[in-house]
Amino acid sequence: MTVDLVSIGxxxxxxxxxxxxxxxxxxxxxxxxxxxxTQVPKPEIIPANERRRAPLPVRxxxxxxxxxxxxxxxxxxxVACVFGSGLxxxxxxxxxxxxxxxxxxxxxxxxxxxxxxxxxAGYWTISTGCMKSAxxxxxxxxxxxxxxxxAIIQCQQHxxxxxxxxxxxxxxxxYRQIFACExxxxxxxxxxxxxxxxxxxxxxxxxDDSAATPTAPVFPHELLGNLYRDNPAxxxxxxxxxxxxxxxxxxSFTISPARVLNIDVSF
Amino acid sequence: MIVDYDATCAAGAGMDEIRAALADQRSGLRANDFPGCxxxxxxxxxxxxxxxxxxxxxxxxxxxxxxxxxxxLQQGSLQQSLAKLVERFGSARIGVVMGSSTSSIDRSEEAYxxxxxxxxLPPQFLQEQVLNPHAPGLFVAELLGLDGPNMTVNTAxxxxxxxxxxxxxxxxxxxxxxxxxxxxxxxxxxxxxxFHSLQLVSESPCRPFDGARDGINxxxxxxxxxxxxxxxxxxxxxxxxxxxxxxxxxxxxxxSHPHPEGEGARLAIEQALEQAGLAPAQIDYINLHGxxxxxxxxxxxxxVGTMFPASTLVSSTKGWTGHTLGAAGILESIFAxxxxxxxxxxxxxxxxxxxxxxxxxxxxxNQTADLTHVMSNSFGFGGNNACLIFSRIGxxx
Numbered sequence: 001m002t003v004d005l006v007s008i009g010x011x012x013x014x015x016x017x018x019x020x021x022x023x024x025x026x027x028x029x030x031x032x033x034x035x036x037x038t039q040v041p042k043p044e045i046i047p048a049n050e051r052r053r054a055p056l057p058v059r060x061x062x063x064x065x066x067x068x069x070x071x072x073x074x075x076x077x078x079v080a081c082v083f084g085s086g087l088x089x090x091x092x093x094x095x096x097x098x099x100x101x102x103x104x105x106x107x108x109x110x111x112x113x114x115x116x117x118x119x120x121a122g123y124w125t126i127s128t129g130c131m132k133s134a135x136x137x138x139x140x141x142x143x144x145x146x147x148x149x150x151a152i153i154q155c156q157q158h159x160x161x162x163x164x165x166x167x168x169x170x171x172x173x174x175y176r177q178i179f180a181c182e183x184x185x186x187x188x189x190x191x192x193x194x195x196x197x198x199x200x201x202x203x204x205x206x207x208d209d210s211a212a213t214p215t216a217p218v219f220p221h222e223l224l225g226n227l228y229r230d231n232p233a234x235x236x237x238x239x240x241x242x243x244x245x246x247x248x249x250x251x252s253f254t255i256s257p258a259r260v261l262n263i264d265v266s267f
Numbered sequence: 268m269i270v271d272y273d274a275t276c277a278a279g280a281g282m283d284e285i286r287a288a289l290a291d292q293r294s295g296l297r298a299n300d301f302p303g304c305x306x307x308x309x310x311x312x313x314x315x316x317x318x319x320x321x322x323x324x325x326x327x328x329x330x331x332x333x334x335x336x337x338x339x340l341q342q343g344s345l346q347q348s349l350a351k352l353v354e355r356f357g358s359a360r361i362g363v364v365m366g367s368s369t370s371s372i373d374r375s376e377e378a379y380x381x382x383x384x385x386x387x388l389p390p391q392f393l394q395e396q397v398l399n400p401h402a403p404g405l406f407v408a409e410l411l412g413l414d415g416p417n418m419t420v421n422t423a424x425x426x427x428x429x430x431x432x433x434x435x436x437x438x439x440x441x442x443x444x445x446x447x448x449x450x451x452x453x454x455x456x457x458x459x460x461x462f463h464s465l466q467l468v469s470e471s472p473c474r475p476f477d478g479a480r481d482g483i484n485x486x487x488x489x490x491x492x493x494x495x496x497x498x499x500x501x502x503x504x505x506x507x508x509x510x511x512x513x514x515x516x517x518x519x520x521x522x523s524h525p526h527p528e529g530e531g532a533r534l535a536i537e538q539a540l541e542q543a544g545l546a547p548a549q550i551d552y553i554n555l556h557g558x559x560x561x562x563x564x565x566x567x568x569x570x571v572g573t574m575f576p577a578s579t580l581v582s583s584t585k586g587w588t589g590h591t592l593g594a595a596g597i598l599e600s601i602f603a604x605x606x607x608x609x610x611x612x613x614x615x616x617x618x619x620x621x622x623x624x625x626x627x628x629x630x631x632x633n634q635t636a637d638l639t640h641v642m643s644n645s646f647g648f649g650g651n652n653a654c655l656i657f658s659r660i661g662x663x664x
Contacts, residue, residue, distance in 0.1 A: 001440065088400040088421075093372065097379035100456045112461035113523040113648055116368060117400050117421030122649025125517035131534055133515035134651055135429065138370075138400035139418040146418040153436050174379070177388050178395050209442075258359035258414035 003155045004200035006074075008243065009067030009165075009188035011060055012234070013038050013227065017067055022244040028221035036223055038184055046127045053110055054123055057089045060186035061120035061167040062127065068188035069128070074161055076128035079190065080154060081163040083121045084137045084147030086232025089114070090175035120167065132160070143168075144235035145253025145261045151191060152206055152263075161192045166233035183227050185234040202243055207250060207262035214252030214260050217241060239263065268500040268509045268660070269492055270445070271348035274601045275335065276488035276594075277311030278587040281342035286605065289613050292633065294587050296472050296484055304459045307470045311486025311589025312454060313338070325409075330374035330397050331453040332367070333406045339451065339489030340410060348493055349411060349447065351503065356444035362437050363417040365403040366427030366450040368593035368647075370419065373455035374398060403451050415443050421593070423647030424556075425515075426450060427490065428596025431655050432513040438496045445499075450594035451489040458485055458592060465523060473559035473590075475583035475615050476568055476629060478622040480559045486589025490597035497660075508604055511640065511658040512543030518650025525562055525646060529570035532646055535654040536574060539642065543656045547575045550656070551638040552612050554603040556646045557583020558590050565625055567644065572627035580636060581629050586616025596645040600655055603641040607659060610635050 008018040013036040015021040024030050041063035046054055054062070061083060069076055092115045099107055116122070118136035125134050133154070139146040144166050151164040167186035171179040191204065217238030219225045227234045239251040246267055253261040273281060277295025278288040288295065296309045319334040340346065352361060378392035392398075396405050404419040420426045420433065427450020434446035452458075462468050462485060469482030494510070495503060516538065518531035526532070540547065553575065556567055564583075571581060584602050591598050606612050611633055618631040640658045 086399065086401070088370075093375055094379075096372075096457050096461070097375050100376055100460065101379050101382075105456065105460045107457075107460050107464045109461075109464040109523075112457075112464050115457070115461070116423045116648045118423055118647070118649045118651055119522070121422070121517075121651065122522050125519045125650060126521065129519045131517050131519050131531055134422070134517045134649070135420065135433075135515075136422045136649075136651075137418050138404075138421050140396075140399050140401040140405060142417075143401070146416065149416065149442070150418070150433065150436075153440050153442070157436050157439060174382065174386060174388050175398075178393055178398050255416045256359070256408075256414050259416055 001152060001156050002194040002203060002205040003152050003191040004194055004197045005189055005191050005202045005204055006197045006200050007068045007071035007190045008201065009064030011041055011064050012185040013183045021240065025220065025241050025244045031221055031223060046123060055089055055092055055114055057085065057167055057169045058120045058123045060169060060184060061165050062124050064186045064188040065124055065163055065165045068163060068190045072190045076130045079130065079161045079163050080132040081121060081124060081165065082135045082137060082147050082151040083165045084143045085117065085167050086138060086140050086143035087168050087171065087179055087181060088117050091172040094173045094175060141232050142255050143232045145255040148253060149255060149261050155191050155193060159193045161190060164189045166236050168231045168233040180230040183231060185227055185231045187236050187240060203266045205264040207264045209260050209262060214254060268495050268497050268505050270495055270503055270505045271345055272492040272601050272604060273343040273345045274488060274490035274598050275313060275339040275342055276588045276591060276598055277313055277486050280315050280338065288587060290611060292616055294472065294616055296589055301454050301459060304456055306459055306463055306468065308468045309472045309484045310454060311484060313487050327394055328397060328406055328409065330371035332369060332371045332373055332403065332451055333397065335453050335487060335489045336403060336406055336451045337410060339491060345491055352445040352493065358413050359415050360444040361413050361415045362443035362446040363404050363407050363413055363415065364430040364433045364446055364448050365407060365419045366430045366593050366596060367403045367419055367421060367452055368423045368426055369452050369455055369458060370400045371397045371402040372457050373453055376456050407449065422651040423649060424592050424595055425645040425647035425651045425653040426593035426596060428600065428643065428645035428653035428655055429515060431510050432515055434494045435510055435513060438494065445493060445495045447491060447493055448597065449491040450597035452591055452593040453487040454485060467560050469559065472617055473585055474617045475557035475559040475585050476564045476621050476625060477618050478620055480564060483558045483560055484589040486591040488588060488591035488594040488598045490594055490601050492597065507660050508607055508657050509660055510655060512539040512656040514538030514654040516652045520650050523648050525566050526650065527566065529566040531650055531652045532567060532570055535652040539654040539656050545640055548578065550575060550579050550640050550642050551636060552580045552603065552606050553642040553644065554599045555581055555583045556644045557585055559585055568625035568627045577628055580612050580634060581627060582613050582615045584613050596653060600643045603643045604657055607638050607641050607657060610637055612636055
């Protein structure tokens with residue numbers, strides 16, 4: 001099963017877009033200079049009054065999705081979407097659980113509807129007028145692999161472009177005791193049916209899954225390695241590094257204790 | 268092909284109890300008695316959850332949602348049917364696709380009630396496998412020893428309808444040989460107070476499509492179904508029913524209010540019909556989303572009334588169960604499957620008179636009919652829509 005990758009969006013510590021992440025892979029010292037600071041994204045596609053109410057995971061997810069969509073030249077109305085987040089929005093969960101320990105238990109209706117895992121998919125489809133299928137997937141540490149699997153299958157079977165957006169933000173407050181995730185990260189990959197794009201970034205082919213445990217990619221900076229290890233969405237960093245280096249070969253994702261998704265990357 | 272299915276909800280634990288409750292029009296709703304919640308409303312509570320005890324080996328999996336999942340998986344012949352598939356295909360070739368909106372947030376709520384003086388969680392709540400949104404999928408795999416591809420769809424109230432679409436794609440692609448799909452959501456303070464904050468909760472038993480309806484009742488449920496490719500179904504005992512079409516769409520309108528003309532819902536229904544190769548008149552019964560909210564029922568009722576002829580029977584079964592959120596998709600698909608097998612079409616419980624502003628015909632009483640194709644609608648927050656069509660095999664579209 002083969003699809004073509006046409007565009008990439010990225011946001012995280014020390015990078016605000018895909019060119020900046022590529023630069024970071026090439027020269028990791030950039031990250032030291034920036035002290036891995038993360039600027040809160042302001043995705044211009046969300047109307048200003050809605051954007052103010054949008055939580056960070058939504059902003060991050062919509063920002064990278066918008067980057068990818070703009071580069072692709074496709075219309076949002078033609079692109080189905082698969083959003084994946086391993087941790088969900090721990091800041092809103094923390095807020096709700098705290099309010100529910102008070103006597104009044106008065107939840108903000110906006111925060112409540114923003115608490116759904118598919119808030120990012122909702123804001124995205126509303127902001128861009130997309131009426132196609134929108135999915136929102138969680139598979140904890142395997143979220144990146146399952147989201148890619150789901151999107152590639154959907155793209156091939158329905159013969160339609162699919163946006164894959166992976167996002168996880170730093171664990172909030174008491175959730176820091178549960179999840180080691182210290183840095184926020186989001187990335188989007190837009191795939192189209194094989195052969196339907198004039199100049200794709202790369203061709204992705206789902207390969208044989210007989211391989212055992214995938215080898216973890218090696219990164220030029222310890223913090224990128226930590227990001228990959230601790231942030232479920234950032235499990236896509238190995239593939240992104242390979243794409244940045246234009247290196248043909250296999251990128252692997254764990255999709256269960258017994259199964260691996262191998263993606264053959266070619267240019 | 269659907270090999271087996273079962274469900275647990277306020278109307279009953281397992282299909283035998285549910286079948287009897289449907290036939291007798293016995294609602295599972297009761298006046299709110301959920302611990303820690305004094306809102307004046309009615310709920311669809313599964314009492315047996317409170318009796319479920321986690322064995323020491325499963326202690327770290329504790330949550331109300333996981334207890335409901337365990338209870339749901341004990342019903343009927345689900346585990347025997349699964350064992351046969353594991354024997355034939357191997358556990359790594361069996362996918363797990365769960366749907367949920369709350370996952371195990373009930374456990375987070377409890378954890379926060381036990382924060383210590385320094386704002387720290389006590390050790391028994393440091394459950395990373397439970398306090399993440401994929402908890403339902405992880406727990407199902409743990410209980411059943413499944414190690415195929417496994418994910419949880421979290422698209423609010425369409426979650427466990429979309430699991431069927433994913434399962435169909437996974438089977439067609441041959442990345443798995445069977446899929447256990449499911450949905451599980453439990454009552455918790457987040458949803459009770461959350462829907463209350465949106466002024467969507469009724470103080471009375473919910474009355475879908477009635478002119479006097481004034482909101483939803485929340486409920487809890489777990490449902491499961493086992494699917495295999497039609498080609499592989501020979502030699503496997505199955506229901507004789509298959510998923511013949513699915514549609515998925517977005518409203519692109521509002522986070523918590525449906526599209527005023529139901530445009531997103533229409534797209535999902537049209538896609539499902541097209542994929543099944545069916546005309547609207549061929550759909551014999553539709554289990555509507557029918558939440559009993561003013562907006563949903565008005566929009567969905569008028570849309571379905573326009574798209575389908577009066578010969579297509581329709582109803583909402585929320586009067587039996589309440590709105591079970593992320594479990595509603597599979598629970599109501601199972602109600603539709605039951606109607607298909609038994610010929611007993613559930614009415615719309617609690618309906619006195621259809622809202623004169625909704626151009627659709629339905630009855631409170633159950634009906635009997637010979638059904639071939641049935642449909643189930645599910646719509647969720649974020650404007651997320653799914654429509655499923657199930658058909659008896661051996662019948663040409």
